[in-house]
Amino acid sequence: MYRLHGPAQDLYEGISNLPIVSPHGHCDPAWFASDTPFANPAELLVIPDHYVFRMLYSQGVPLANLGIGAAGKTTKPRDVFRLFAAHWHLFLGTPSRLWINYVLRETLNISTPLSVETADQIYDQIAELLAQDDHRPRALFDRFGIEVLATTDGALDTLEHHQMIADSPWNGRVIPTFRPDSVLDPSDPDFVENVRHLGQLTGTDTGDFDGYLAALRKRRAFFAMMGTTATDHAIEVVHTEWIDHPEELYQKLCKSNATPADAAKFYGHMLIEMAQMSVEDGLTMQIHGGSRRNTNSGVLRDFGRDKGADIPVAVDWVRGLEALLNRVGNTPDFKLILFTLDETTYARELAPMAGHWPALRIGPPWWFHDSPAGIARYFDQVVETAGYHNLAGFNDDTRAFMSIPARHDLWRRGVADHLAQQMNRGYFGAKDAAELAQMLATDLARDAYGLAP
Amino acid sequence: MYRLHGPAQDLYEGISNLPIVSPHGHCDPAWFASDTPFANPAELLVIPDHYVFRMLYSQGVPLANLGIGAAGKTTKPRDVFRLFAAHWHLFLGTPSRLWINYVLRETLNISTPLSVETADQIYDQIAELLAQDDHRPRALFDRFGIEVLATTDGALDTLEHHQMIADSPWNGRVIPTFRPDSVLDPSDPDFVENVRHLGQLTGTDTGDFDGYLAALRKRRAFFAMMGTTATDHAIEVVHTEWIDHPEELYQKLCKSNATPADAAKFYGHMLIEMAQMSVEDGLTMQIHGGSRRNTNSGVLRDFGRDKGADIPVAVDWVRGLEALLNRVGNTPDFKLILFTLDETTYARELAPMAGHWPALRIGPPWWFHDSPAGIARYFDQVVETAGYHNLAGFNDDTRAFMSIPARHDLWRRGVADHLAQQMNRGYFGAKDAAELAQMLATDLARDAYGLAP
């Protein structure tokens, strides 16, 4: 447990029970549409959590032995859980250990410490809980106090699970997020087919660039009608540029494979188009920049995407976003949230940029940096230049549903720790600190994503 | 207020009343030449302070409403001040809030906390003070205990205000700094005209490269005669290279618009020429590197330069300065002070370089990093490799005259905090710490800039 002391503990207690606002993440809407019980402890805690299995893999544990990929299909869940427990020491000092301890103790009320000896016992305890009605997805969602949970959905997704949730008597708010990379990025091998599919879904002729834009507008409107308040883009190299006459390039890309340079140029233009559509339709725009995906080709081939081999690279936000910001960055109603894995850009780029451009907000510490020390570095490096009001609060960004309360709890502890240090340095008093704590726990996220409670 | 504890407080008290040495900044010498009262509280505290108005702009306040630019001319100062006060919460956690609190409480002796309710009352209190003789520029300069204040002046500046100060009975030491970018950088649209003007001012034919160098030497000598002890250069990309025969390039640049590559090459050469002239005439050389200027073209067009849209970018000091240092870096009498906004270069580049090259000194935390956490990171990252003697002390680098005591006070608190931590870790005792504190407060700056008291 991330332990707090003195005034930090007081600040934490003031916010620990606030509702959970989760404006960005990767939970599967099907869980809440069907509300079927989670299958077993391994599929709940180990197999979907790339934070967990990447660490075991790094110490020589084969991914198939962890139930991953086609080769892992026959691995028994109990064996997966045992293997995880046998390597529990690897997680000393990591946020995964803090999160999982929280899930076991606070969320599942299991007091036995995890170890190779207790693995079977804990496995049975969890399995028993999962079989109970009050541990099905909707019941957990309600018990967790989730005010809103955003999923992440491709532009071509039918959102049928979101529709099922809307049609159900359950009142949980699960909303989609518009993630159009597959129809914007010509380096996607299926780009041409995806654009054709987009045309079909929207009943729009995407044969020319204007039709393509119209189809994108229609698809955004469909998502907005389904509850979406935000879009999301994941890019390795941050690049935007405005093309005055994109028709010719669009035609070229629709006919043949794009060169990397053409693809980068076109995507760089389309990010600006997306920003301009956000000015029109009010959807908050998110950019997750600087993750190099699938750096391990063998793991990609045998086990697929999102298997721990996405590694951060250095980012130049300043030059990369200049074209976009010079078109729409002065628009106060437009909100663009930036997420970085390159912490050097916190103080050098993001804080000065967010402290100037009306459109910008700095996203919370992302991925590897969603951790006690990562949160401390974030506050240390962004607040003095950006203040608190240019931050976007927290999001858990997880596909591990059970860890959501744990992650928000850890963030709230980090917030309390930071604010207590500021008080100790004399920057402000307890009243300001308590207001900032609530902002950072819930209000800034609601505001940045247009999510009124 | 930046609050100190125990030994840090003791160290601070030992240096808090030392004179202010301000070897680099952007105050207007006209203030001290004419000694007319400051106009009103808004023009004193808000309108000239880009740290302040950028933050309000980032949250949607139009710059014109803050009295900025042609469009802001008709805005009433009291309305500007009210608007500022109404957004005072935006500055929680920023050094601006610490500085302005210091100005109000310590410098102006106003005990009422700033808020939207007290804005008018505080405005009136400040306005009343500004009307008094003891709050005119020279009186404040004397009361602040300023030993020397350096302004920053273009190479073509006539220095008439400095001459007026010299001719006056007042004894305040206000000295110019030679900032020749406009006559060195061919990417300046007025470069050719500026060089012609330089020739006129110095009575020198700048028709060939030798004449151009001679004109620069004469202009430096004029500045030195007026009290200058340092030059300054502001560059985005740090690049130096030596050209054996620059005549041809010079002729080309004097005849036509420079390509970006030609301009970078020529300026890269001229930085070395400037360094060599510093070896001759003893002027300390400053380089402020890595700020990308005017990234917001709309704000530049409507409101001009220095409006909060200058954003740091990554810098390569090692390769960028290699050509310069290999010509003059082994000269102990030459002093070159480097300022960075890319904190990753503190430990990686600047400290190892300053810990080797006799010519180098590391400038204090600059701009966004002149803040409590910024100062802590600076000491944490430079001292172990560069020691203390390769640092250049402090400079406030401000155009906000009233904030000078506040900024030096905050630096001195940061110094005391750092040194007390070093003592607690057992690195040295109270006697060494007290000596280092005085060095960092005044002596290193005097030494680096050749400013004997």
Next chain:
Amino acid sequence: MYRLHGPAQDLYEGISNLPIVSPHGHCDPAWFASDTPFANPAELLVIPDHYVFRMLYSQGVPLANLGIGAAGKTTKPRDVFRLFAAHWHLFLGTPSRLWINYVLRETLNISTPLSVETADQIYDQIAELLAQDDHRPRALFDRFGIEVLATTDGALDTLEHHQMIADSPWNGRVIPTFRPDSVLDPSDPDFVENVRHLGQLTGTDTGDFDGYLAALRKRRAFFAMMGTTATDHAIEVVHTEWIDHPEELYQKLCKSNATPADAAKFYGHMLIEMAQMSVEDGLTMQIHGGSRRNTNSGVLRDFGRDKGADIPVAVDWVRGLEALLNRVGNTPDFKLILFTLDETTYARELAPMAGHWPALRIGPPWWFHDSPAGIARYFDQVVETAGYHNLAGFNDDTRAFMSIPARHDLWRRGVADHLAQQMNRGYFGAKDAAELAQMLATDLARDAYGLAP
């Protein structure tokens, strides 16, 4: 002394007397082969220590006055030591001061503080000690509790001193490390001659690429027979690429001077060949990346290499190692240890990479970062993502033999300080902390380098 408090002191005491495992450094094996006394205090503490003389040089002390280079040959050792003592204040706040204080007080039992007044007295005390049998190299090695000491040796080195040590009755374990840069890097002006020499030493025809590889394999086998467990590479720009048919390039490089692009390409391929040979023969591979060597051409010309002018530059480990890792990175038995001087890569690149790839381990803080604050930043930035088990423990990397206990002691204090903070934050308890302390002090290094005690 780096002072500890409370639980940190307890943790430190549990590991302070463990044996010293020194798997990477630059001590001269001749010292232990001949076991002749060290010449004098200046040659022991000042002249070989580039951490020390670079600092004096940075403040204007000529290198020749410090006994360095041909010009320094006639300088008297006592004068060198006096000059060093007269500049002792320059080291306030640096690890060099902590190390040297430790050497004087703990290792040499000299209680008089060093100063310009005590320089002669201390010089005499050290000189007297060095004349005694119990201060000869082997006796010190034994007294220091060194379990194993690895030297660094060129591929063409005959290892005659290692043979002499092996043939002697002394039981100290001094092992070579295989550093083949001179026969891998075509930008080395002696590359062609070095490869020819390699052929001679191994009795292998290096006229074609296969012969060249065979010669390298034989040389590795010879080193392994002499006790080597690791290789080492020092490169400025981290770059690897696989060439399917390298014969043509090899022939070109053997006939003429390489272009920089050819050299980079070939060396990038050879790093992968080396990694593949490590998979075969089990030698741990080390890469020290991102140091730009000999940036001061005047110092290089007059005083030679390793004179304080090697300066770190930014590194891209992700793209740079992608080709190598995609060939052998999934091999758990292969160990590749990465050392960086670009601390921005700790959290952004190295920790995520080591937390995924089975082959990777993160080396300890290197060079300028082997310091209290450097160690703290290291743990702060690597542990949350990489855990502890993907670290390679400590190595002192020194050519200053006397400083080895001091450096390991400082590391162990840094370990204890870090772990005590983790305990205070509630991440784990005293039992886990004590186990991690021992791992970090000795066990991880033994494991990463295959050095069973």
